[in-house]
Amino acid sequence: MSDIYLTDTQIAVRLGMTLEEWVAVAAVLERSGLPQRSPLFNRRRHWPALQDFLYARERRTNQSVPAEKDKTNVGFKSTLPRPKEIKKRDNLILLGSHKARAEDGLSTADEKTPRQR
Numbered sequence: 001m002s003d004i005y006l007t008d009t010q011i012a013v014r015l016g017m018t019l020e021e022w023v024a025v026a027a028v029l030e031r032s033g034l035p036q037r038s039p040l041f042n043r044r045r046h047w048p049a050l051q052d053f054l055y056a057r058e059r060r061t062n063q064s065v066p067a068e069k070d071k072t073n074v075g076f077k078s079t080l081p082r083p084k085e086i087k088k089r090d091n092l093i094l095l096g097s098h099k100a101r102a103e104d105g106l107s108t109a110d111e112k113t114p115r116q117r
Helices: 008-015 019-032 047-062 083-103
Strands: none
Touching (some): 019 047
16 A cells, blocks of 8 residues: 555655645646545555656647657758858848948948049
8 A cells, every 4th residue: 555555745755845835736736637535545646546647747748849849850941041042141241231332322432421423
């Protein structure tokens, strides 16, 4: 009986919690199906059923992450620019700043005075 049906104190120790923490957690989890205390076994909880409940709950909460992301680059399309695109984009930025100045009528040598036409 000592390994199969446990008191709340024993459960708290096995889960690495204080008794007060476990009682609070158990009150919340009972609403979602945590195994109840058995009156036949002196109000203790069935440890294997409790373990199954906690493992199933953990699997449900971890399923929010798609399995494809765990595999290396399966179905993964990078949104990062390719090296050539970076080079082109950097050149356009550099050239684009000169073009913008020319379109605004500003001289590249002296940005404060309008270009002579």
